[in-house]
Amino acid sequence: MKIKSAIMAGAVSVSSLCLLSACGNKQQSSSKLVQWQQPTNLTTLDASKATDNVSFGTLNNSNEGLLMAAKNNTVKPGVAKSYQVSPDGKTYTFNLRHSKWSNGKPVTANNFVYAWQRTVNPKTASQYSYLFDHIKNASQIGENKASLSSLGVKADGNYKLIVSLTKPQSYFKYLVAMAPFYPQSKETVNKYGQSYGTNSDDMLYNGPFKVTGWTGTNDSWKLIKNNNYWNAKNIKFNGVKFNVQKDSNTDLNQYSTGALDLTNLVGKQQVGEFKHSKELHNVDMAAPFYIEMNQKNNSVFKNINIRKAISLAIDRDQFTKSTLGDGSKPAQGYVSPGMPKHNGKTFIQDAGTKTGVSYNLNDAKKLWNKGLKEIGKSSVNISLLADDTDNGKSTTEFLQTSLEKLPGLNVSSQNVPSKSKLTRAQSGDFDMVINSWVADFPDPISFLSLFTSNGTYNNGKWSNAKYDSLINKAEGTDANNSNKRWNDLVNAEKTLMSEQGIIPIYYQVRPIAIKPRISGVQFFPTGSPYDLRNIRINNNQH
Template identity: 65%
Template sequence: MKFRSVVKLGIVGAASAFLLAACGNSSKESTSKYINWQENSQLPTLDASKATDTVSFGALNNSNEGLLINASDNKVKPGVAESYTVSKDGKTYTFNLRHSKWSDGKPVTAKDFVYGWQRTVNPKTASQYSYLFSDVKNADAIGKGQTPVSSLGIKADGDYKVVVTLDKPQNYFKYLVTMAPFLPQSEAAVKKFGSAYGTTSKDMVYNGPFKIEGWTGTNNSWTLVKNKEYYNASKIKVAGVKFNAQNDSNTSVNQYETGSLDEAVLSGAQQVGKYKGTSEYHALKQASTFYIELNEKKDPMFKNANIRKAISLAIDRKEYTGNTLGDGSIPAVGYVSPGMSERNGKDFTADAGTTTGVSYNLSEAKKLWAKGLKEVGKKSVSLSILSDDTDNGKKTTEFLQTALEKLPGLKISTQNIPFKLRLAHSQSGQFDMVVSAWGADFPDPISFLELFTTDGSYNNGKWSNAKYDELIKNADGKDANDAAKRWDDMVKAEQVLMSDQGIIPLYHSVQSRVIKSRVSGVQFFPTGSPYDFRDAKITNK
């Protein structure tokens, strides 16, 4: 996801947004002026420099606004920037800002963007998403402590003009500036709230269509409330959105059917089967992949390729997605999600895909397992699998426990913890095996592939492969402006990752939701922020 280069690719399917308008409903509907929405997990942070997850991105996308915002059909539209121009050499972007305000009534100016970007790339902030700025002039040097943050290639030309200088052309830079790490930040607010900034809804200011209220930093509910200071407030049609973090799908579906929720995420074949084919049901394809990371730093045995391959071969992904998940998700065809990008009419996964790394063959798994154990000098092993405490998380660890214990001498224990804590454990290396997920921020294979370079900030398992690193470096460097060569670099990188089993892909997510007929206009995106309520409407009968 460290987008560094110009590339001309055919972008398809997953880059489109879904504008939902349900009609007809057999279950009770609320008459509230608020939309009542389910989230599967707690909200981790409102600090745009530190956000790493879809829950935080969803909250930030609706309560704040960047230079540009996502639109349907793989496009962007004006945000705080009314217009922008790009220099002929593709290295300079000039954004012309509208006059807008923060929720405290103070003006949003070019300096807020300069400060926000500088804060994110500042090594002291320790932002995991700072690498998205890599092509902004001096960003990498700042990250290494070689030059001051003030040298970052962004400047304010007066109060309402932002000028950004890149090291090299990047024709999809417009998509990056829609993302949370590129949001403006009020220096006065950051200094006022200090270490509490973004940790509760009160310790924050907002410049988007909604403000967030009622979030203490640890509770399971928060509310998007219409922001009266928003420049386009007159066009926001709903009073707000009430969020309830509920990881038990049976509870959330019951709440949906009794009318206390307007939306719920379905889990399992029974729930999906009940609503599939009705106007309330929506299957949303996502540019995401769920996979297992193996902690090579904590457990050196995972450096053995035969061990890694044996674990992957022991997993029947068709049985897992069809019988355990049952929500429409598809068995992994590789790491990069299908239907996201294509070249010359051919999907990336078709070019890169083989059965290597995603096949099921228990007899072969047992042979490689025995060989691997002998090579690492072990006769038996006890390992733990970590995942979220959601329904799917629990189903997943139970399935994997049963599947992997078919390997002789392997004992598996399971651990399911809250999403926020699981993220922390993943990032700090407190796991043997962890079920992780990645959703693309931009419809390009590099959004997935750059995670697993040796120094990748999300490479929690610490897998390392010199050939892989070289291919990603070429795609981002010498081949950046040659679409064919860059594509070939990424295809080969995917093949290296799979043939060496650097990670173990499980499935590509399809999220099944039900939404009440009274709610329309909610926009969903399979890449980047998950949803947008700017155009949402409520029709109470």
């Protein structure tokens, strides 16, 4: 999933983390609403169009799919109280509970049929429609070669949903817990038209909370308890107020005075202030940060020596320790830690290599000069695009200084609001852009599928036939052979790095400070970033 700040900040060695904050002496708020700082704005409540962590986090707690993410890379019942899989792995039957929308109307199997058809409809332009590609006729619908009604999802009455896949997909159970697979009301979508999901009023919810107070452009919104939620009796607090504050020092001051219950810590100094405090929680993220180079619009990046030189000029150890200082780790490749092991080995152990992630300025200069000769240039001007968060700014500053050590390279940094950065990245309006991806589910394919030649999120348009073939085999002919599939993915990672298709920088760790009165926030390494259903507020905790 795209992280819209550094998120696209936007969970790793642990599958989930339930945070219980320790006691402190600072002023505590007595509010029944949890006050939570966010680094970037909410961009949409339309589950078919969401792409970033802030939107996914809000959606995960205001809506609910067939299944829900749970600890240890498992899933638990959501709208579906149970499900069965056919022996050949190609038919899923979900048995739905009797649940309601926030307006009191029933959530039915047809709400899922409509939602899934809407997401794969090319007119919706969902960037997550590719997740449906194993469902019968989904790809053909995306190419306007089949009707929406032919999608392999059918309602058998109001409370049974039958899904037909074209081939087995071991991680399908994780997909249906994600926002693009949430139910949607056709009546509501038609009622609000173009404004659907663009503000909190023009929306319907089936999750534990309803979103209120979001106009589509403001810097705060609330999640308020939804009394029509099927499990409302176990939601023991009133909700959360999210406040966007891009200045980390202001955030910390507000947290210190009790105005915030949770805040993201940024940088070495802030994290250091909480070094010995039990209020500090380091949340590992299955989230690599990387540079994409626009090979379609800037021919300079078609040269492999130029791409490799840029990567070799980046001292990732220095950057993570001295600039970030928040526990984030130098990239060892593209796929992050936290994926399931295979035959006792992690993916990084099998695929990790120094190729594509090493630092050697002397070698960088040699390759740079060689590349300049090959493209017939003596100097190059490049813009580096990132968001305007504190991490975004510190990253561009470090990279600009590092890369300008290459003779004849001039780098101009552009830090813009996260929404603008995403729009520009997706439209190809950049030379180099800093992006990140939080794994949608615990499998390396969640990362590696991005950079196929026609990948929706392949913004730099890197293309490699061998890479495409390996991914196709992992998803096709080798899908049911765990050893062959693993080797396909390992070799795909090695190909991506040896060709320097992208430039990995670091794996994110997200340091968060949480007041002692708040417990039960559950963070996940993949997919939606957090679950608020089990929060408890104890105003007597000191």
